[in-house]
Amino acid sequence: MNQLHSFQAVPSTRNAFDAYSTLPEPPRPQSTHAPRAHTQQPIVTGTSVLGIKYEGGVMLAADNLASYGSLARFKDIQRLHPLGDNTCLAVAGDMSDFQYMTKLLDATLRADRSVSLTDTHPPFSPQNIYTYLSNLYYARRSKVNPLWNAILVGGWDKEKKESFLAYVDLLGTTYSAPTLATGIGAHIAQPLLREAYEAKAGVDGKGPLLTGQEAEELLDTCMKVLFYRDARSLNKYQIATISNDGVKISDSKSSETEWGFAEGLRGYGPQTQ
Template structure:
């Protein structure tokens, strides 16, 4: 059988047809029979994503680390991805699944942009993308082939003229709240974010929301705590903001940290008593 590029698209000679079929192994059924397998656990992973609503929109923060087990393998990964002009996606969990997810969502947004040009179809709102992700994650989970991610979707809802923030994970679990987090951030950052939010807006959330400066300071504090307490994080992170004007993602920031106190801890360094 002639595989040379010059022969592509050309009909086979009688001799080539004879060679192709006469050398085919008898009883061969094509692909080897084997069970279909799926990813059993994530490999290269990102840790917490945190987010909160503030007076002008939504803020999300995530560090730039992708870990291979306990190895801090990739230190310049962006885990905050813009979707359209007024939505941001932040993902924890398996980074290869996140890459696939970004590709699928970007393709969906390109199709929607084409529809908008032809029939005036309105762009997808953050709530629409959140619903799409919820159905996608639940569908993959139901086929025992989950996307190993937990995601935050933030954006500006022009229909309701308010910020939107939602959570979806590999089981298809979904909910919305003024402050959200994934991974260890649920245990370490979420209480701090709630405290800051409720101190300004009240427990019912009906008071004034945090200003942009107050919200960013709260996220900075949480990212520092996560670096101290989460062994799969680093102190290099980005903050994304979504307002009526659009999406902005900051350059990587470095949280200032102090480890001098560790010398006084038993079992740390050269100390033996």
């Protein structure tokens, strides 16, 4: 007499076709919980930006170049970004992080404006935006995932009736001064800015400031010097003027340059003449 045997179903990850297959079962997928990786080196970058306080406001300058490594790849990039009515950013460093940061700030300002319709608090001042950026960049640095930028925040505080100029970088470093520059401009252009500023306002800064025309001519000179000396710069730049009347960003302009002297330059190797 045949005995009935009971079989207990065992759950399997193989389908019905695989049950009759003689091929080995494929390997199971590995865990997706790999270590998180962050950008460790910027790819498309912008070089130095400059800023100076003048009589009646602040001026910022930045060229229109975004370099792909050592290649002058994008020659029509605006690195001056207005925020609100009386604040403007001049941004150096990684362009993708620049885009992320400006979208975040624009969204924050839009949300603030919607709240202002039902509230009486004043809009963001340049100092508020500067504090926001300081906290943002320090927080990202603390997570070992920095935003690779150096930023100049220029603005006009309508309540205090005074100009504002400050610096923020990827480490969360912050400070304020009447003349500022980033990158190689801090070594080449900053001495020119500081010398012209102190020649009129004095070392203590209590004298009269540069006029708007003087400040613009000074920035033109500094941008020309940077074009001569900085291999990542471009002879096409814009100047932003921030005052009580608002933010005005100029059209792109170029400096008149002279390269005839290069024919007389000789390198450090053996000379043939």
